[in-house]
Amino acid sequence: MDRLLLGDNQFFGVNHMSEEKARAQAVRFQETSAIIDVIDAAYAEGIRTFMCTTHERIAEVADHVRAHPERYPDYQFYPCMPYAHKYANAVSEYGMLGALKAFLPDEGLLNAAMRGGKSIATKDIEGIITLLVDAEMKMFRGLSTPVIFLQNVVVDLLLGLGFVDAFRMFADHVRSRYGAEPGFITMNLPRLLQILDRAGIEQPIVSSNINKIGFRVSGGAEAYDTALASGRFRPIAMSVFASGAIPPREALEWIHEQPGIESIVFGASSATHIKSTVDIVRELWPEDHAVSAAGFARA
Template identity: 40%
Template sequence: MDKIIFGDNQFFGVNHMSEETAIKQAQKFRTAEDIYKILEYVNDIGIKSFMFTTHNQLEPVFEMMKQNSKFDDFKLYPSMPYAHKYADAMVELGIFEAINKFTPGNKIMAGIKGAGSLITANPVPIMQLLVDSEMKLLKGMNVQGIFLLNIVTDLLLGLEMYDILYEFSKYTEEKYNVKAGFFTMNYVKLHDVLVNKLGLVDPIIVSDIDKIGFRMNPSQAEVENTLKKNDSYNIAMSFLASGAIKPEEAVEYIGSLEGSVKSVLFGASSPSHIKDTKELLETVL
């Protein structure tokens, strides 16, 4: 994987420190053209990886990218499921009809009665169907990995349904010939499950890693100690702590971890901030 990966939070008004900043960012990206222009700039300055949620608003952006050959080597890392899309559908349609909406024509629903049975009786085929549904958006594009968002990863950790994490990893490799990655809000717990309980080799983990310990769970010290084991591919997100840390200090901290952070995922809404952050990261990665 590339050492510098561009993210999509700014496109959809996500900022974990400031709601005001989030709203301002979202206002800058009201159209697909607004998002496309930033990705075009990102590609032009040499950032060749984009990690994103499977948000409906990105569909026209990808259609534009498909028409431009200079995106042919631009690496895509979809992160799923986009929870709001499914939550809205379940509120509007109910759990059965929501799954039918996103996986039309499947036969898994037959014979399953009740939401509890749906989740516990046959979770793996449903997971596979939903992955396939999300991947239709990216048909013919340069997908290099498929990531499970923390809302599901951490739920499965809490329920001790570790086999679903394994099956997700196995399915992405067998069906799409790419490695799976996992977002988490508890790096230490997920690392233990993936490496020690499931035996995955060099699993890809995306988690908060930053100088002030912002959302580093269960603690900054425990995360740092686990990072030192160097038996997972660690991607730092929120390394600026949503703007709470000066970029120079944030980058210095990443460098102090002595190579245990392999890649950094970041988002920014202006070309100057994107370029400055890229150049700073290149000094330590």
Template identity: 40%
Template structure:
């Protein structure tokens, strides 16, 4: 369904869940769009053909460069949305109605009316659709192969019992963009239960923390491994290196030994680390 090895974007924005020093170094390494673009060029050149990313403003000029380079025509893109900080800042600065007007594409009056109507009727589905459209506008004409909902929203919807919106997200991605939809989560077992047993989705795509030391694996490592072993969802392991706490060889051997891990999402800052991780993963997956 998807490539076994997928490159991620955490390092571009100084995200490291174990070390603040590493976060600072990464942020300094990728200060400009050119810094990020050169890394993605290298990733593409060595044969990693999938990139999963948050819809961060800093990536806009990077995508403009990619659009002009035919080498990226077969480079698969997997946007993950919504980028919460962008919307939170706009909400504070502009208020809910102006925020919708700012981010919704097309006719602002009609888009705004649809959004306001949704707020009044307490129906969040039209707003979800508008915001997906807004994020996808950035990637027009590019090789988008899937759309992913970030865990900040996925897990909130599960906590609120609003499971129907997860279903609507999958349907909208398929009907509007003809792509698969997937979900990030901080609780693999709970999401798996909702998608497979309650919503009856066929092989839903789940991205969660999966690593040898159980770092951020919720509710616990054993329960996650048990859910994976059912092999009725498409599972993508993230944080498989536990933010650098596990050596790449050991980390790769662990995910390769598990039933039910279909792909691995990883980020790295230097060409040597990117190539080493790619080769280790390809040897075990």
């Protein structure tokens, strides 16, 4: 994985510290072209990975990248699914059948519908999970998606239910159908690692809040320290700046001191912010960038 990943919260009005900033960002990025401008600025600084939700606007970004392969020859997406609001809005607008038709994969429409119907009728949870993954992946056809994430809204619900097998089902399908590594986003890293061990998922890729002040860290900072020191998983740190509460250099210097963190996902809304973050990362992890100043070596 690359050391630095671009996230998408800022594009859709998500700021965990300030509702005012969130509203301003939502207005600024009403047009998809504004999102693409930021992606291009990040690309110019060597950031080649976009860790994104499956928001319907991301489909427009995917269309743009797909239409310009010469411009983004090595670009990759890390889809994070499901985007729950998308389903709720579609059912409200189109009804249940219309929403189902909109999200089913293009290939084998009848097969997918039959699989979904059989799954619901027989309570075949694995069939439902694979159907939903295939529906979400529809927008990324033909693009590089080496890691596919299960969003924390589902991960943490499954943790609460104790549904261990669902994690294995997701991981198996992502590997077999898409040749990708499964990833998991959680607000409770210590608990998730226990469950993934029980599911038989070794060295999982896990994205979780990891920051100096313990902002939105569930399970206790000490348990996070123990998990990071264990080497049992491949960590992606998110919320490293704690929604602006920690200055970038201070935040990244602290991350640099933590053991085993492979990647950092961050949100940025300007070329200046992107460049300043990249400059600090290059300074702290010079070994990642010895080959080319225009790109990031894989961690």
